[in-house]
Amino acid sequence: MVTAEIKKKISNVDEKDVVQLAVELGSITAPAGYEQPVADYVENWFRAQGFHAFQQNLCEQRSNAIGIFKGAGGGRTLVFNSHMDSDQGRPRVHGEPIPPGPKVRIEGRRIFGKTVQNDRGPMAAFMIGVNAIKNAGIRLKGDVIMTAVVGEVGMAPIDEFQGPHYIVHRERLWKPPRGGARNLGRLCAGR
DSSP states (O other), rough: OOHHHHHHHHOOHHHHHHHHHHHHHSSSOOOOOHHHHHHHHHHHHHHHTOOOOEEEETTTTTTEEEEEEEEOOSSEEEEEEEEEEEEOOOSTTTTTTTOOOOOOEEEEEEEHHIIIIIIIIIHHHHHHHHHHHHTTTTTOOSSSEEESSSSSSSOBBBBBBSHHHHHHHHHHHHHOGGGHHHHHHHHTOOO
16 A cells, blocks of 8 residues: 555656656667667666666577566565567668667657657656665565566567577578568567
């Protein structure tokens, strides 16, 4: 239950902090297959705020970033999740340079930019929100786990079908039905 005391403690959230983080996250070039710069940024932000933070590597240069606000114990775990990838321009061939990244702008009280809308704006909101709870000294019973993940725009690597090196060689030998393995190859190889 949210009491008046808790509301007062977390009233220290400044809208400018949420906007700044959303713009910073949204301005990082990270199309599907090339999310590592966002994962590095998010992990570093988690650490700078004092959260337990780590990356979960899925394949070469593709990692989820995870931050944990540890609870006192005996409560339920709450997970916040947003994806880092966007469908903003990818190289057509693995190894080509990544096209110029997203353009994010602020007009009045509005933020414009595809990456902020999908899905780095909500990511910034939960990151700032959980940080405000921590900074207010509120001790929750359960853990709060914040995840910034890859692969919403494409398919994830599964079992032995991982990494761009594997996919590039296998695609030449096998024609997948309806683009399934090709999408997986694009996920890891950034195509």
